[in-house]
Every structure is written in structure tokens, then in C-alpha cells.
Amino acid sequence: MRPKDKFxxxxxxxxxxxxxxELIEMGEWLSGWLGDANFPVFSEIVEIFVERQDTLLPFVSNIFYSNDSICIYWVLLELYPKLSYQNQVAxxxxxxxxxxxxxxxxxxxxxxENLKEILEKVLN
Incomplete structure (x- = not known):
């Protein structure tokens, strides 16, 4: 059921x-696809995270503790704004x-630098 590749x-x-x-079992693996918005599956994965955000929120949270600034960047730009206000606050x-x-x-x-600027805007 998991995507075989980025297409x-x-x-x-x-x-x-x-x-x-089942979704929780795939959560960490799914969040790995959020690292590059150029992947054709990226928008589909974002949609899954938005539709099932209450279930997948812990995996979104984990991304912000990683050192992957590119993944964090894409999550902030493409996923975070689509989350419910309650989950954004969480x-x-x-x-x-x-x-x-x-x-x-x-x-x-x-x-x-770009990530810092975005985070400051989101938090203020």
C-alpha cells in the first residue's frame, strides 16, 4: 500500500x-515524504496529513525536532497553514x-535563515 517511489x-x-x-503504523514513514515538495506524491501526502491530522499530528510534531531544515520548511509552507487552529496551537x-x-x-x-524568518512570522 505504501508508495513504491515518488511517482x-x-x-x-x-x-x-x-x-x-494502519495510518499510525505508517506515520513516520509517511512524514519522510514531506521533505521535498518536488516529489509528485508530495501533495497527496500533505492531503493525507490534513485529512487525518488528529491521528498524524505527533508525526508532524516530530519533524520540528529534526535537523532537516528543508523538510521543516515545506511542512511550514504547505502543511501547517492547512491544519486546524487547534492543531496549530498544539x-x-x-x-x-x-x-x-x-x-x-x-x-x-x-x-x-529562511526557516527562522518563517518560524518567527508563524509564532508572532
Whole structure:
């Protein structure tokens, strides 16, 4: 049922029919597809996370504790705005943690600078 590759949109559509338990089992793996908006399956995966956000929110939260600034960037731009207000509020502490980690870096690359700017806007 999992996409075989970044072009397997058909498998993504089948995932939408999974029950919560099956979805939770795939949650970490699914969140890995949020790392690149250029993947053809990206928009389908975002849609799954939006439609089943209450079930998948812990996996979104985990992304903000990773060092993957590109994945965090895409989640903030493409997924986070589509979440319910309640779930956005629930993620606030995770976003603050992420901003703190970026701010603590001695040298920020361009991705970090962009991410910091987005996080500051989201949190204010």
C-alpha cells in the first residue's frame, strides 16, 4: 500500500482508506515524504496529513525536532497553514523549540535563515 517511489500517486490514494491504526503504523514513514515538495506524491501526502491530522499530528510534531531544515520548511509552507487552529496551537511549543535550536546555531546557512524568518512570522 505504501508508495513504491515518488511517482506512485495511486498508492497514496489507497492510504486515505486506511484506519487510524494502519495510518499510525505508517506515520513516520509517511512524514519522510514531506521533505521535498518536488516529489509528485508530495501533495497527496500533505492531503493525507490534513485529512487525518488528529491521528498524524505527533508525526508532524516530530519533524520540528529534526535537523532537516528543508523538510521543516515545506511542512511550514504547505502543511501547517492547512491544519486546524487547534492543531496549530498544539504545535506551538514544537515550533518554539525549532526556532530556539536554529537561533542557537553559530552559523546559519540560507535555509536556516529562511526557516527562522518563517518560524518567527508563524509564532508572532
Amino acid at each position: 506512485d500517486i495511486k498508492a497514496c490514494k489507497k492510504i486515505k482508506d486506511c484506519n487510524d491504526e 504545535l506551538a511549543i514544537d515550533l518554539e523549540h525549532c526556532l530556539h535550536n536554529i537561533s542557537e546555531k553559530l552559523i546559519l546557512d540560507e535555509d536556516d
